[in-house]
Amino acid sequence: MRMQEEITTLAKKVCDRIVKDIITGTIAQGQKLNEPELARIHGISRGPLREAMSRLESMRLITRTPNIGARVVNLSYEELLEIYQIRESLEGLAAKLAAKAMTVEEKGNLRLLLNSHRKHILDTQGQSYFQQEGDVDFHYCIVHGSKNKRLIDMLAGDLYQLVRMYRYQFSLSSNRPQQALKEHDQICSAIEEGDEDLAEWLMKRHINNARNNIMQRMQIQSPIQDGNTQ
Amino acid sequence: MRMQEEITTLAKKVCDRIVKDIITGTIAQGQKLNEPELARIHGISRGPLREAMSRLESMRLITRTPNIGARVVNLSYEELLEIYQIRESLEGLAAKLAAKAMTVEEKGNLRLLLNSHRKHILDTQGQSYFQQEGDVDFHYCIVHGSKNKRLIDMLAGDLYQLVRMYRYQFSLSSNRPQQALKEHDQICSAIEEGDEDLAEWLMKRHINNARNNIMQRMQIQSPIQDGNTQ
DNA sequence: TGATCTAATATTGTAGACAATAATAGCTAT
DNA sequence: ATAGCTATTATTGTCTACAATATTAGATCA
Numbered sequence: 001m002r003m004q005e006e007i008t009t010l011a012k013k014v015c016d017r018i019v020k021d022i023i024t025g026t027i028a029q030g031q032k033l034n035e036p037e038l039a040r041i042h043g044i045s046r047g048p049l050r051e052a053m054s055r056l057e058s059m060r061l062i063t064r065t066p067n068i069g070a071r072v073v074n075l076s077y078e079e080l081l082e083i084y085q086i087r088e089s090l091e092g093l094a095a096k097l098a099a100k101a102m103t104v105e106e107k108g109n110l111r112l113l114l115n116s117h118r119k120h121i122l123d124t125q126g127q128s129y130f131q132q133e134g135d136v137d138f139h140y141c142i143v144h145g146s147k148n149k150r151l152i153d154m155l156a157g158d159l160y161q162l163v164r165m166y167r168y169q170f171s172l173s174s175n176r177p178q179q180a181l182k183e184h185d186q187i188c189s190a191i192e193e194g195d196e197d198l199a200e201w202l203m204k205r206h207i208n209n210a211r212n213n214i215m216q217r218m219q220i221q222s223p224i225q226d227g228n229t230q
Numbered sequence: 231m232r233m234q235e236e237i238t239t240l241a242k243k244v245c246d247r248i249v250k251d252i253i254t255g256t257i258a259q260g261q262k263l264n265e266p267e268l269a270r271i272h273g274i275s276r277g278p279l280r281e282a283m284s285r286l287e288s289m290r291l292i293t294r295t296p297n298i299g300a301r302v303v304n305l306s307y308e309e310l311l312e313i314y315q316i317r318e319s320l321e322g323l324a325a326k327l328a329a330k331a332m333t334v335e336e337k338g339n340l341r342l343l344l345n346s347h348r349k350h351i352l353d354t355q356g357q358s359y360f361q362q363e364g365d366v367d368f369h370y371c372i373v374h375g376s377k378n379k380r381l382i383d384m385l386a387g388d389l390y391q392l393v394r395m396y397r398y399q400f401s402l403s404s405n406r407p408q409q410a411l412k413e414h415d416q417i418c419s420a421i422e423e424g425d426e427d428l429a430e431w432l433m434k435r436h437i438n439n440a441r442n443n444i445m446q447r448m449q450i451q452s453p454i455q456d457g458n459t460q
Numbered sequence: 461t462g463a464t465c466t467a468a469t470a471t472t473g474t475a476g477a478c479a480a481t482a483a484t485a486g487c488t489a490t
Numbered sequence: 491a492t493a494g495c496t497a498t499t500a501t502t503g504t505c506t507a508c509a510a511t512a513t514t515a516g517a518t519c520a
Binding site: 239240241274275276277278281296297298299 | 502503504505506510511512513
Binding site for chain 3: 516
């Protein structure tokens with residue numbers, strides 16, 4: 001008796017592959033997606049491919065226009081701002097709920113995760129890639145700790161994919177690992193103590209800080225390279 | 231030169247029709263959706279129908295299991311609570327943003343809307359149905375006033391559909407129209423004055439009140455009639 | 461009688477062909 | 491030479507048919 005058979009469908013598998021291609025920029029921003037071509041590349045027919053594209057659309061990684069086709073979204077400064085505004089609200093809520101809903105064991109795991117991050121940062125002098133993934137882990141953990149299924153879906157689903165995409169395509173790794181770690185530590189403590197309001201407040205400030213950091217660097221770096229808009 | 235041609239596709243049209251059927255309960259909670267049957271009913275083939283179902287899935291009105299099929303979601307007390315937690319956060323944010331981003335004209339329209347609601351409530355002694363739609367209008371207006379496209383999509387899209395579904399199926403019309411109107415009035419004033427934080431705070435309290443009201447009545451009324459789980 | 465296996469049926473997943481719409485290239489007229 | 495129209499091509503939308511999986515009903519055996 002196996003639990004949760006890894007049963008899946010072509011559409012889902014191909015969707016995942018395309019998501020990856022979009023996030024990494026293998027398929028460029030603004031690029032037109034040709035159905036027969038994509039189907040051929042992935043070795044499936046247009047039926048499941050179109051279903052995959054429906055999923056991509058609901059994730060807002062592509063936009064579709066009837067009778068015309070689908071294009072990969074164009075990342076913009078404004079949209080990233082929108083995403084961070086929403087994240088601040090929702091992750092604040094998640095932290096608040098987590099402070100109340102997380103079990104003792106879950107809180108313990110969060111602390112362990114944090115300690116391993118600390119060790120990592122000290123060892124590697126804050127090497128960026130793992131730091132990023134560590135950040136994702138921490139937030140992921142709290143979001144799940146909220147026990148609000150819909151909230152989990154929203155944050156851990158589409159929204160994080162977009163955040164990853166921005167980080168990838170703009171090479172926006174954090175340049176403040178120690179500071180972020182300290183903030184994580186504060187949030188973790190608040191959750192351990194069950195201080196809901198403090199956890200929420202700290203999380204909102206944390207994300208606000210991250211936003212300021214990332215926005216600032218985005219402006220400096222490069223004003224959005226747009227893909228083939230043709 | 232017509233703007234925004236009402237160009238559409240079978241999948242979208244049928245999707246809208248099914249959404250309506252699900253919200254009104256014509257298709258019951260938990261009911262299995264049979265693809266050939268649904269396709270026949272709506273006079274289309276399974277291709278577009280499956281695309282419509284993909285959309286329904288992304289709205290979380292149905293759940294699909296590979297090789298097994300799709301079922302309408304089961305509404306539950308817990309999920310409604312989840313939705314209201316999220317709404318409180320996001321609509322609070324929307325009100326905050328709207329206080330800053332709404333134009334003078336938009337603020338004027340919001341006030342006009344409110345006045346027409348007041349008149350309606352006085353005239354009809356708070357007749358429920360229109361009051362509900364009025365409530366939706368008010369929130370819809372503010373959400374759009376936030377100018378955050380993603381936030382608009384989240385709130386005015388899937389989430390509102392679910393809220394409507396709960397209201398419909400549990401006959402949860404507001405029994406506190408005067409109170410709600412007063413709260414709307416306060417929110418509107420805060421937005422007019424550009425007081426972001428107050429607007430956010432008032433909106434959160436407003437939704438919290440609405441939640442308490444609705445939850446209380448849900449418990450009294452009927453402990454969730456479940457549809458054919460078979 | 462009840463449980464388990466097996467065959468029949470139904471339903472979902474996928475593929476390929478056709479229809480309708482949009483994009484393109486070439487031609488005509490001014 | 492260029493603007494506008496027309497024919498051609500390409501792409502999306504839809505339908506029908508087939509394959510794979512799940513469900514059901516019946517038979518067999520303890």
